[in-house]
Amino acid sequence: MRHAEQIMALALVAFSLFLMWKSSELPIGWVSGKGPGGGAFPFWLSLGMLVASGVIFWRARRRVTPQSRDENSFMGYSTFRLFVVSAGAIFVMFLGTHFVGAYVMIPLFLAFYMRFLGGHSWVVIAPIALLAPIVTFFFFEIGMKVFLPKGVTEPLFYPLYSMFF
Amino acid sequence: MDGFAVAFEPLNLAMMMLGCLMGLFIGAIPGLGSVNGVAILLPITFFVPPTSAVIFLAAIYYGAMYGGAISSIMLGIPGASTAVATTFDGRPMAIKGLADRALIAAAIASFVGGTISVIYFTLFAPPLANFALRFGSTEEFALMVLAFATFIGLGGDDIPKTIFMILFGLVLSSVGLDIISGHPRLIFFDLPGFYKGISFIVLAIGIYGIGEMLWTLEQAQGKVEIAKHTFGIKRGVETLKMLWRRSKLNMFLSSTLGYFVGILPAAGATPGSLMAYGMARSMAKNPEEYGRGNVNGVVAPEAANNAASTGSLLPMLTLGIPGSPTTAILLGGMIIWGLEPGPLLFSQHPEFVWGLIASLYAANLFTVILNLSLIPVFIWILRTPFTILAPIIFVLCFVGGFAPASSMHDVWLILIFGVVGYLMRKLDYPMAPLVLAIVLGPLAEKSFRQTMIAEHGDMTIFLTRPISLICLIAALGLIIYPLYLVRQRRKAKLNMEAPKS
Numbered sequence: 124m125r126h127a128e129q130i131m132a133l134a135l136v137a138f139s140l141f142l143m144w145k146s147s148e149l150p151i152g153w154v155s156g157k158g159p160g161g162g163a164f165p166f167w168l169s170l171g172m173l174v175a176s177g178v179i180f181w182r183a184r185r186r187v188t189p190q191s192r193d194e195n196s197f198m199g200y201s202t203f204r205l206f207v208v209s210a211g212a213i214f215v216m217f218l219g220t221h222f223v224g225a226y227v228m229i230p231l232f233l234a235f236y237m238r239f240l241g242g243h244s245w246v247v248i249a250p251i252a253l254l255a256p257i258v259t260f261f262f263f264e265i266g267m268k269v270f271l272p273k274g275v276t277e278p279l280f281y282p283l284y285s286m287f288f
Numbered sequence: 289m290d291g292f293a294v295a296f297e298p299l300n301l302a303m304m305m306l307g308c309l310m311g312l313f314i315g316a317i318p319g320l321g322s323v324n325g326v327a328i329l330l331p332i333t334f335f336v337p338p339t340s341a342v343i344f345l346a347a348i349y350y351g352a353m354y355g356g357a358i359s360s361i362m363l364g365i366p367g368a369s370t371a372v373a374t375t376f377d378g379r380p381m382a383i384k385g386l387a388d389r390a391l392i393a394a395a396i397a398s399f400v401g402g403t404i405s406v407i408y409f410t411l412f413a414p415p416l417a418n419f420a421l422r423f424g425s426t427e428e429f430a431l432m433v434l435a436f437a438t439f440i441g442l443g444g445d446d447i448p449k450t451i452f453m454i455l456f457g458l459v460l461s462s463v464g465l466d467i468i469s470g471h472p473r474l475i476f477f478d479l480p481g482f483y484k485g486i487s488f489i490v491l492a493i494g495i496y497g498i499g500e501m502l503w504t505l506e507q508a509q510g511k512v513e514i515a516k517h518t519f520g521i522k523r524g525v526e527t528l529k530m531l532w533r534r535s536k537l538n539m540f541l542s543s544t545l546g547y548f549v550g551i552l553p554a555a556g557a558t559p560g561s562l563m564a565y566g567m568a569r570s571m572a573k574n575p576e577e578y579g580r581g582n583v584n585g586v587v588a589p590e591a592a593n594n595a596a597s598t599g600s601l602l603p604m605l606t607l608g609i610p611g612s613p614t615t616a617i618l619l620g621g622m623i624i625w626g627l628e629p630g631p632l633l634f635s636q637h638p639e640f641v642w643g644l645i646a647s648l649y650a651a652n653l654f655t656v657i658l659n660l661s662l663i664p665v666f667i668w669i670l671r672t673p674f675t676i677l678a679p680i681i682f683v684l685c686f687v688g689g690f691a692p693a694s695s696m697h698d699v700w701l702i703l704i705f706g707v708v709g710y711l712m713r714k715l716d717y718p719m720a721p722l723v724l725a726i727v728l729g730p731l732a733e734k735s736f737r738q739t740m741i742a743e744h745g746d747m748t749i750f751l752t753r754p755i756s757l758i759c760l761i762a763a764l765g766l767i768i769y770p771l772y773l774v775r776q777r778r779k780a781k782l783n784m785e786a787p788k789s
Binding site for chain 1: 331335446448449451452455456458459462466468469471473474476498501502505506673675676678679680682683686687690691694696699700703706707710711712714715716733736737740741745
């Protein structure tokens with residue numbers, strides 16, 4: 124935990140510097156007749172972030188915060204597995220949505236998660252994984268007129284659209 | 289009375305009931321609080337008139353305040369951050385087999401807290417709105433500074449980390465097109481998605497939807513057990529009698545404290561409920577019973593968090609300053625619906641304001657009935673393992689995040705915010721200031737730049753206008769006070785260590 128606290132603080136120092144550099148693409152000082160330049164607000168706030176993250180790092184080095192005194196690991200194996208599988212599965216769901224659409228990826232995600240992490244039986248998984256996209260379709264697309272991305276499966280929905288619209 | 293006519297319009301009544309039900313459900317699910325419900329369901333409100341929309345969201349807010357107590361009591365995991373203090377005595381009561389009593393106490397205390405706060409709201413909203421009429425861009429900016437300072441002062445979090453998160457939120461709010469010159473600003477990697485800025489909805493769903501669920505999954509590790517309990521009419525009546533005997537003064541005082549803490553910008557229901565718990569314990573004849581299953585330890589935070597939820601609506605409506613992350617999201621919603629929160633709201637849209645207040649009365653009554661009758665159902669739902677609930681919530685985050693702008697760019701941002709938010713949360717970086725800052729950022733920048741242009745860069749204007757000066761002095765006090773406390777604590781620690789050495 125102690126190292127994680129320091130690494131995070133250093134990453135935030137670097138991120139603040141990046142934001143300062145990025146903000147300075149627009150004027151950061153006073154522009155005659157127009158007041159503060161467009162980059163001023165984010166630039167000076169990023170400078171504040173830099174100072175704050177510097178203080179966080181300094182406090183972490185001096186072991187002032189509880190995290191900087193904690194010698195436990197930042198993430199145990201079971202937590203790491205949970206985190207990687209959860210975040211990874213969400214990542215794959217989002218990525219797959221670009222290609223095969225939400226209505227393929229949502230049931231796949233639900234089934235994978237419940238089976239792999241939960242170890243649930245297919246009797247439990249199947250109704251949830253199949254009902255979720257159906258409810259989503261009727262609630263969002265038919266009810267709310269919000270059309271989710273469908274990728275290559277788009278043509279499959281044309282008959283449904285013609286039925287409801 | 290016109291307000292009641294608005295509240296009882298069929299659409300508004302239906303939205304209120306639906307909101308209460310959904311709020312109760314969302315609040316009862318560990319990992320989801322009113323802020324998640326409001327953030328995830330906000331896109332749905334774009335399809336109804338603004339008055340119905342805010343009634344729906346306020347009902348979710350109210351329902352979630354009730355619902356949060358359910359998992360705090362049954363599982364020992366706070367259903368929402370506002371129900372953290374409820375866990376202290378609610379869980380020991382459940383372990384003793386008194387879960388039904390704790391649940392009834394929570395529902396009744398919430399009802400009393402909600403009712404008292406709505407009465408306060410009705411009495412104090414117009415005077416505060418009139419006072420707010422005196423606010424110009426200078427005062428507006430000073431007030432924003434005060435709101436951020438309140439977060440630093442009252443949050444109880446690590447001060448440098450809180451300051452960092454506020455500044456980070458403000459920088460994120462400036463992504464997109466410059467509000468004065470129209471030039472593109474902070475367009476990362478030239479991705480076109482950044483031209484429309486970063487929506488607070490995206491940030492809130494990422495942090496509170498994905499980030500919070502990752503956090504809850506870690507805490508629970510998929511193993512959640514439920515205490516056994518009994519429930520009957522006779523025991524229910526006995527509990528009501530006991531509450532009247534032992535808790536009526538506590539309910540009143542906690543509701544009053546909660547309401548006024550709720551009004552403070554950025555304080556919200558969580559500090560309100562914790563302060564009420566502390567107050568109840570310090571005033572009790574038997575403080576040692578607290579933490580071991582004292583019913584007043586459930587009553588105090590529950591009365592306070594409901595009262596604070598109404599209180600935090602007041603500065604949002606009259607001044608445009610949210611009292612909590614949830615109201616920060618409500619505020620963003622109001623701006624999207626074309627309603628400008630602030631002093632003119634009361635004169636320009638009275639049907640909206642009084643319709644909302646009347647709906648709060650109605651929602652309060654409806655939710656307590658709903659809460660008591662649904663206790664067995666919620667217990668059944670909470671038995672669902674996290675490994676089933678979590679993926680369903682992740683899918684809801686995906687769909688809810690995509691819907692407002694129909695943009696996969698936003699969906700990816702949700703994942704990034706969720707993962708980064710989770711990692712930062714593990715290191716105790718507070719998330720609420722970040723959400724508050726991204727919502728208030730555009731208003732803060734606009735008011736600051738307007739003042740600077742009008743005054744030709746003369747910053748002393750902030751010190752010469754009375755309201756602005758008062759706000760800035762109060763802000764300074766709120767920043768200095770916790771620093772002073774830290775110093776005092778350090779001194780006391782050194783004094784304690786000195787005799788040992």
